[in-house]
Amino acid sequence: MNRADALSLKPFSPLDLRSRPLVWQVAAVFAGTLLLALSSYISVPMLPVPITMQTFAVALVGAVYGWRLGAITIVAWLMQGAAGLPVLAGGAAGAHHFVGPTAGYLFAFPMVGALVGWLAERGWNGHRVGLAFANMLIGNALCLFLGAAWLAIFTGAEQAFMLGVFPFLVGAVLKSALGAATLRLMARGKAAAG
Structure with missing residues (x-):
């Protein structure tokens, strides 16, 4: 096994959060919610x-923190938004965002973070940039799919694709x-x- 293969099999944990004390993990959650906001x-x-x-x-956050x-x-970030802190898109806040047209994207976010983190822990990470790109793209695709599925309830499937997927495809790749x-x-x- 060459060095690149050996590195790709190592758990990807640039911050080593799993081995840190609980106070570090809590601080990481706080820092992560700030990044998300x-x-x-x-x-x-x-x-x-x-x-x-x-x-x-x-x-x-999913890739770096683990699933x-x-x-x-x-x-935690979504709960801050639901509680009224201005941490959602453009400084939006409030529980009503979790039942409106964009709720599917919000509910998709934890699943996306968990999936990307799970794949990163299994070698789809920075040790192999092609797999890291595929991992991120899969996460973006999951978010668009779940978000558009919810949006379709409000607009119909065709409009959900045109409003909630198509404009975001280039951005997802970038x-x-x-x-x-x-x-x-x-x-x-x-x-x-190291």
């Missing part, structure tokens, strides 16, 4: 679904490439430090 403010207003950097941040802590972090590049840099940094 900040990504929500990078937004291009569109109706009914705005373009944001949320899917990038959701996938990155469990990633999903916990994303749920965000996936950025996510894979970020994971690659983290893997290289971890290898250089």
Whole structure:
């Protein structure tokens, strides 16, 4: 087995959160919710679904934190939004967003983070940039599929695709490439430090 194959089989944990004390993990959840909130403010207003950097941040949190802590972090961020903190797209807040047209995307986020984290733990990470890109793209696709499925209740299937999937396809590819590049840099940094 060559070095690249051996590295790809190692668990991807650039922050080593699993081995850290609980206080570190709580701090990581807090930092992750801040990253997710900040990504929500990078937004291009569109109706009914705005373009944001949320899917990038959701996938990155899942990949870096692992599937469990990633999903916990994303749920904590969504709970902040439901409780009224301005952490959702464009500073939106309130529980009503969890029953409106964009609710499918919101409910998809923890699943996306968990899936991306699970795949990252199994070698689809920064040690293999092609697999990291595929991992991020799968996460984006899952988000678009679940979000559009919910949106279809409000608009019908064809409109849901035209409003909730089609405008986001190029962005999904670009965000996936950025996510894979970020994971690659983290893997290289971890290898250089360790």
